[in-house]
Amino acid sequence: MSCQDAIGVFDSGLGGLSAVKEFLHVLPNEKIIYFGDTGRVPYGNRSRETISKYAFQDASFLLKHNVKTIVAACGTVSSVAGDMLEERLPVPYTGVVNPTAFIADRKTKNGKIGIIGTAATISSHSYKLRLEKLNPKYKVYEQACPLFVPLVENGFICRDDQIVRLVIRRYLSELKETGVDTLILGCTHYPLLRDAIADFMGDGVTLVDSGYETAIYCAKILRENKLLNTSGEHYTPEFYVSDTPDGFKSVAGLFLGRDMEHTVTQIDIEQY
Amino acid sequence: MSCQDAIGVFDSGLGGLSAVKEFLHVLPNEKIIYFGDTGRVPYGNRSRETISKYAFQDASFLLKHNVKTIVAACGTVSSVAGDMLEERLPVPYTGVVNPTAFIADRKTKNGKIGIIGTAATISSHSYKLRLEKLNPKYKVYEQACPLFVPLVENGFICRDDQIVRLVIRRYLSELKETGVDTLILGCTHYPLLRDAIADFMGDGVTLVDSGYETAIYCAKILRENKLLNTSGEHYTPEFYVSDTPDGFKSVAGLFLGRDMEHTVTQIDIEQY
Secondary structure (H helix, E strand, C coil), X not given: CCCCCCEEEEECCCCCHHHHHHHHHHCCCCCEEEEEXXXXXXXXXXXXXXXXXXXXXXXXXXXXXXXXXXXXXXHHHHHHHHHHHXXXXXXXXXXXXXXXXXXXXXXXXXXXXXEEECHHHHHHCHHHHHHHHHCCCCEEEEEECCCHHHHHHCCCCCCCCHHHHHHXXXXXXXXXXXXXXXXXXXXXXXXXHHHHHHHHHCCCCEXXXXXXXXXXXXXXXXXXXXXXXXXXXXXXCEEEECCXXXXXXXXXXXXXXXXXXXXXXXXXXXXX | CCCCCCEEEEECCCCCHHHHHHHHHHCCCCCEEEEECCCCCCCCCCCHHHHHHHHHHHHHHHHCCCCCEEEECCHHHHHHHHXXXXXXXXXXXXXXXXXHHHHHHHHCCCCEEEEEECHHHHHHCHHHHHHHHHCCCCEEEEEECCXXXXXXXXXXXXXXXXXXXXXXXXXXXXXXXXXXXXEEECCCCHHHHXXXXXXHHCCCCEEEEHHHHHHHHHHHHHHHCCCCCCCCCCCCCEEEECCCCCCHHHHHHHHHCCCCCCEEEECCHHHC
């Protein structure tokens, strides 16, 4: 493992590219190798056993590329399989739960924190357990929002779309009533609904997005392990997917916030 | 292959159980072996290549049970991989497209027929091509409704639910304007939205559901091949899934329309 090796990032699909966007800002001299399991997305309604199996295959694929660290840019994987990955991977591992809980802990003033995520993320109580470890006095409110990922994946993201607004209201009304002042967007798809969620929750609620905080945390891990790339080079990200790359460019542009030079290759993830 | 062998039915997930419900009515003396690919559901937004690969694995699993016929109770698989399955399987194959198109052909009076389905189903033009073969004068209108499956899978099925009604209006408004008198529900999940779709389309439009017609067609194929089970026995259906069977019973009850005796077993579909 050398400092010029890549950072391996994976997600159940393309939502994790919203985290890659932040990695490219925070760590501009690192090479990113991304795997999105588009052939088996979404993970959020699957069992713990299946999510763990898929996550280990995803990480095993990245390890073949001699990555120096592995990041699960996926709330579901981080919540359900994070401990297993940390224990079994031969390189430093980062999920999105710890960095995001850490920043929510710094942002909250009234100690009432909301978490939204997939069904698997919420039933794991990963964020809640982490936050209560940071401060046992916190009141943590959890809400699964299983329709948010399909909404985003099918282009329902506009803050003015009546369907988007109604689904958000259905899922978040009770959470809003609790008086949380901080809301963790516990899934890497959710930043695309950020404006609409902010409109509903109102000005008094800080939204915490996992991508940026995870990039900061990953930079810290690399620094501590003397693995930061100091060569000053710029690299083209390499993207890998498990379904065909048709339409990848436009969807990737949506999550990355821009068109960029990249390569994209289909692989057979079931072999890993 | 003997007449006492089972009928193998598969779907991307549990939507195909809405067809099994009809098979149990139409063919009460047949044993049903069902595989639902719950570890990789949904198929409807995936590429032709990936859908074909998954469908062949699903059918290969059923063949291990010495089934006398295989039914793809899935609009996506039937549309995208039907020809491949018909060619490669060593037992008679039935998809949902041909039986459903056949009945739509009998129902329409004004020759204007609508099709709704997943993105993969609609972009294959499977129903449209079949209908135009039956009658080149038909006007066929197609509409992908990619949010319908997630709606159903997350319990948004009530005809009075404002979200359900709005999503239906968003997808079906243009189709309604065309004046179709027949609408094919081209996905085995859609019968659960039947009431809400009927409310929107109005009394003048006949909805055609694939499950019942496919069961009738399958009975015909078995009769022609002298494979109908005439023993008079009743069998307990066997269900197999690729994710854990947690929560299977309640979801299965929803699609089957009742609780019933059954066995359910998890298998590793990637091995097939």
